[in-house]
Amino acid sequence: MAQAVLPPGEIEVEAPVKAQGYWSTVWQRLRRDPVAIGAGTVLLLLFGMAIFAPWVAPADPLQGSMIDRLKPIGTEGYPLGADELGRDMLSRLIWGARFSLLMGVTPVVFAFFIGSTIGIIAGYAGGITNSVIMRTIDVFYAFPSVLLAVALSGALGAGFGNALLSLTVVFVPPIARIAESVTTQLRSRDFVEAARASGAGALTIIRVHVLGNVLGPIFVYATSLISVSMILASGLSFLGLGVRPPAAEWGLMLNTLRTAIYVQPWVAALPGVMIFATSISFNLLSDSLRSAMDIKT
Amino acid sequence: MADPYLRLDQLEVTFTGGRSPVRAVNGVDLTVDSGETVALIGESGSGKSVTLRAILRLNPEKKTRIGGKVTVGGRDVMGLGNKALAQFRGGEVAMIFQEPLLALDPVYTLGDQITEAIRRHEPISKADARKRALSLFERVRIPSPERRLDTYPHEMSGGMRQRAMIALALACNPKVLLADEPTTALDATVQIQILLLLRELQREFGLSIIFVTHDLGAAVEVADRIAVMYAGRIVEEGSARDIIHTPRHPYTIGLLKSRAHGAMTKGRRLDAIAGSPPDLADLPKGCAFAARCTLATDPCRQTQPELIQTETGTRARCLRTDQTLTRPGELVGA
Numbered sequence: 001m002a003q004a005v006l007p008p009g010e011i012e013v014e015a016p017v018k019a020q021g022y023w024s025t026v027w028q029r030l031r032r033d034p035v036a037i038g039a040g041t042v043l044l045l046l047f048g049m050a051i052f053a054p055w056v057a058p059a060d061p062l063q064g065s066m067i068d069r070l071k072p073i074g075t076e077g078y079p080l081g082a083d084e085l086g087r088d089m090l091s092r093l094i095w096g097a098r099f100s101l102l103m104g105v106t107p108v109v110f111a112f113f114i115g116s117t118i119g120i121i122a123g124y125a126g127g128i129t130n131s132v133i134m135r136t137i138d139v140f141y142a143f144p145s146v147l148l149a150v151a152l153s154g155a156l157g158a159g160f161g162n163a164l165l166s167l168t169v170v171f172v173p174p175i176a177r178i179a180e181s182v183t184t185q186l187r188s189r190d191f192v193e194a195a196r197a198s199g200a201g202a203l204t205i206i207r208v209h210v211l212g213n214v215l216g217p218i219f220v221y222a223t224s225l226i227s228v229s230m231i232l233a234s235g236l237s238f239l240g241l242g243v244r245p246p247a248a249e250w251g252l253m254l255n256t257l258r259t260a261i262y263v264q265p266w267v268a269a270l271p272g273v274m275i276f277a278t279s280i281s282f283n284l285l286s287d288s289l290r291s292a293m294d295i296k297t
Numbered sequence: 298m299a300d301p302y303l304r305l306d307q308l309e310v311t312f313t314g315g316r317s318p319v320r321a322v323n324g325v326d327l328t329v330d331s332g333e334t335v336a337l338i339g340e341s342g343s344g345k346s347v348t349l350r351a352i353l354r355l356n357p358e359k360k361t362r363i364g365g366k367v368t369v370g371g372r373d374v375m376g377l378g379n380k381a382l383a384q385f386r387g388g389e390v391a392m393i394f395q396e397p398l399l400a401l402d403p404v405y406t407l408g409d410q411i412t413e414a415i416r417r418h419e420p421i422s423k424a425d426a427r428k429r430a431l432s433l434f435e436r437v438r439i440p441s442p443e444r445r446l447d448t449y450p451h452e453m454s455g456g457m458r459q460r461a462m463i464a465l466a467l468a469c470n471p472k473v474l475l476a477d478e479p480t481t482a483l484d485a486t487v488q489i490q491i492l493l494l495l496r497e498l499q500r501e502f503g504l505s506i507i508f509v510t511h512d513l514g515a516a517v518e519v520a521d522r523i524a525v526m527y528a529g530r531i532v533e534e535g536s537a538r539d540i541i542h543t544p545r546h547p548y549t550i551g552l553l554k555s556r557a558h559g560a561m562t563k564g565r566r567l568d569a570i571a572g573s574p575p576d577l578a579d580l581p582k583g584c585a586f587a588a589r590c591t592l593a594t595d596p597c598r599q600t601q602p603e604l605i606q607t608e609t610g611t612r613a614r615c616l617r618t619d620q621t622l623t624r625p626g627e628l629v630g631a
Contacts (some may be wrong), residue, residue: 190399198352201383
């Protein structure tokens with residue numbers, strides 16, 4: 001019978017060639033995913049464009065010219081045409097990336113922290129606490145997210161800050177709900193009980209086991225929300241509730257150029273193309289991120 | 298004789314969460330000496346796992362009523378405060394689970410999980426904790442332990458995972474190891490390895506082990522004593538040898554008969570115990586096994602039998618032990 005016990009090193013089951021940390025594994029996988037590379041490159045370019053706008057943009061985004069109104073794409077001095085006030089479209093698109101990306105990312109980041117905290121507390125506490133928190137959250141689901149954002153922005157008044165605030169409020173409930181459902185599932189998992197059996201208190205369990213398992217799924221979900229946030233922000237600007245003219249922001253530009261759609265359809269479509277490209281890149285990246293972060297496959 | 302290291306006195310566990318209270322454990326007396334292995338055997342729902350969890354107070358406190366006393370190392374477990382309880386769990390009594398893949402956190406490497414557990418109990422540096430983890434991996438005979446510390450649970454085989462789980466349980470030098478069906482999820486060859494490992498570690502560390510299983514074969518392999526549970530009570534208890542060779546409770550006899558061993562000859566039917574266990578929310582007044590017992594008489598159904606010492610060594614909770622004498626070893630084909 002004694003030979004059944006393995007002497008060290010006798011059975012060499014194949015193990016990963018080199019042990020590596022979680023994030024380096026994720027990075028390795030992303031690097032091998034062409035979709036992730038493509039989407040990542042587009043986003044990197046967009047962010048670079050936004051950050052270095054003053055240097056990248058060929059002209060002043062606010063300087064108009066009555067003679068050059070609605071010039072088509074490719075006109076001398078206006079590589080992407082001019083808008084209804086004769087401002088350079090290329091420069092406006094580059095400057096617009098600043099507001100649009102900011103409006104896409106900031107509300108999601110805020111909502112990520114607030115929503116996760118609420119969701120994890122609700123999920124871990126369970127019982128009545130959970131019911132009270134989650135039913136309150138459910139109230140927000142009674143409104144369609146666009147309507148909620150519009151209503152809040154309308155009530156708070158137009159402006160960049162208020163638009164950010166109302167978008168944050170819109171994204172807290174879905175993130176909290178995901179955090180809550182993942183945490184609730186975790187609570188009954190064996191490894192949480194195993195942690196309790198080895199003397200871990202509630203705080204340790206939340207810090208180590210709940211956060212470790214919850215943050216991944218929420219992070220992936222939040223990345224996909226960035227594109228929604230951008231579109232909603234553009235919508236707010238479109239309705240005149242977000243950034244105020246004459247500032248360049250893609251949604252606002254789409255709105256003002258709307259009237260020129262029959263005159264210069266290609267120029268009028270450009271801000272829409274930017275919104276589309278950015279949001280689809282975020283979505284593709286979040287998809288790749290999800291499969292890369294699932295270390296069990 | 299010194300006091301037993303772990304002692305359960307009339308342990309009762311009732312779950313009050315549902316519509317009617319479920320009496321999962323109804324007065325279990327059990328003692329485990331230092332360095333002794335006791336196997337708790339019974340079918341699903343007989344209260345063996347609940348008993349284990351009650352020792353660590355793991356059952357949800359709001360929905361559970363616990364009666365009786367649990368004493369470990371001279372301390373009353375039910376009276377422990379939060380801090381003492383955290384130290385007690387893992388430091389004094391540790392537990393290993395049935396399915397190691399579920400009982401290990403999927404997003405951390407095994408090394409991280411073990412160092413985390415060690416540092417929870419002792420104020421030592423990360424590097425020192427990792428050294429301890431490495432030596433634990435060597436102790437549980439994990440090949441190329443250095444590299445294994447950096448793997449995730451899903452990257453290992455079932456047997457290796459259970460070894461890692463055992464290493465995790467032993468991280469803080471507990472005196473008692475509670476094993477909740479540690480071999481059920483593993484295939485047969487690996488089961489034996491894990492059982493032998495447990496026996497070896499027990500000798501090495503002087504552990505007391507309570508081993509819960511429904512596999513009599515596994516129990517015989519590791520246990521000094523065996524306690525058979527039915528409907529939340531211990532119905533028969535004795536040394537492993539006596540239980541196997543001369544069981545006196547009809548339920549134990551039924552369990553032994555129902556093992557595949559005896560029926561391996563072609564054409565012979567496998568003996569099964571007819572019927573199913575009683576509803577724990579509505580226990581009968583008398584012997585809980587009476588409804589399934591071929592020897593049951595009216596007194597059996599009326600009174601709760603006491604645990605009595607039989608002349609063949611075991612203690613059985615049965616009124617009809619005069620009818621249950623078998624030839625020693627008959628049931629295991631010796």
